Amino acid sequence: MTAPPALPRASREVRLAALPEGLPRPEHFHVVETPMPRPGAGEVLVRNRYFQVFPAVRTLVGGGVEGAPFSGVAPGDPLLGPAVGEVVARPGPAGPPLGAWVSHFLGWREYAVVPAEGCTPLGEGELPDPAAHLSQGSLAYTALTRIAGLRPGETVFVSGGAGATGSMAGQIARLLGAGRVIGSTGSPAKADRMTGGLGYDAVVPRGPEGSFSARLAEAAPGGIDVLVDMVGGEQLQAAVRAARPGARFVLVGTLAGQLSDTGGGTTAPVEIDTYQLVVKRITMRGISGLDHPEVHAEWNRKFGDWLRSGEITFPHARIAGMDNAPRALHELMAGRHLGAVLVEL
Structure with a gap:
């Protein structure tokens, strides 16, 4: 040709x-x-x-x-x-x-x-x-609706809440009826934007190693029902500690490994207390952007309507x-x- x-x-x-x-x-x-x-x-x-x-x-x-x-x-x-x-x-x-x-x-x-x-x-x-x-909104929407089965009034924690997926996940969780939406970030300026229009009620800042769990517990005193995890590492450990009975975790990303100065970005090891998974009956499932292709058209319809109405950015x-x-x-x-x-x- x-x-x-x-x-x-x-x-x-x-x-x-x-x-x-x-x-x-x-x-x-x-x-x-x-x-x-x-x-x-x-x-x-x-x-x-x-x-x-x-x-x-x-x-x-x-x-x-x-x-x-x-x-x-x-x-x-x-x-x-x-x-x-x-x-x-x-x-x-x-x-x-x-x-x-x-x-x-x-x-x-x-x-x-x-x-x-x-x-x-x-x-x-x-x-x-x-x-x-x-936009990575389709991935966040699939995680919240198809995997986590978010119910009105529940508390959602989104790790890496200022990234491509997280900046959509907070808004979507709010539109789906979440009672409280919590995110994490390492930037005070991003935290202000997250609570100023991206659906988040509170933002947990990153800090010294080992201190994230206490700050998440303060932001979610009643515990969390749903985790949309873009980070892994210490933030996933903290989410396990903060989980309410029957919590659903959706693992979307591995920023703790991908943004580490060491390693090659191909592993993201983390130590989790499996006793907590058992006694709290936590479900944990990974998801990729290629999963659930049937959601694509549904998401685009909702996304287009929400963009035009100004309900989402x-x-x-x-x-x-x-x-x-x-x-x-x-x-x-x-x-x-x-x-x-x-x-x-």
Whole structure:
């Protein structure tokens, strides 16, 4: 297939330049120019408009985790991540038509050849802003409705409440009728924003090792019914201590491992008192963004309605340009931004 004349001869992408020791920095990546990729049978060419920068990049450059939906990357490989863009070439009948907006997992590049079955068409006008399809609200909504089964009046604790998922989870829990919503963060400025419009009644700050449990107990004197956990580590231990009988825990992320200066971001060990799990009858289940695909359409309908009514916001930072993507990752891992971090092309 011959690419349309409007397409450039080359594309650019972010590749891993060298394996980091500790947290990756901008110098561990480089932006390279490559020949324009050409789709084959059953594929489409997508011009990416936005892609998400997320902490799991640390896991990818660390070699990945067995059983995860995406393998690790080695030096010289392009990075991966959620993206949205427009279909600009299609050699056959398979896949969305030219001009359609789609989401897929080949971000960190200007143009991506995506298998037709690997991209999800975005409903026209479904959300006010196409970038909102990169919200992690669907994951938070699934955790609260399908896994935790949140009931009106219950107390919810969201660890990592200022991140891409946490900044949505507090708002969703409030809209679903939670009686009290508690989050955690390491930034006083973020804590103010969380209680000032993101659904949180209280925010537990991170502090010296071993002190988080007492601060969570103070914020939730009656205990917690639901945990949406993005962190693990000490905060998961504290949630076990604070759990009410019959509490439901949903494990979504592993920031304690991914943002650690040591290790490769592929493990997140934590010691839990299993006596407490037994006597409190706590249920604990992990979830990934690929679970429960049937929730996708339901979430988009609710999300679109809530955005238009002003009942919910999509907290995010937009970083302009491919050249700034490595810096955006560094700023994310340093805790510079609240909500999702997107690169706009």
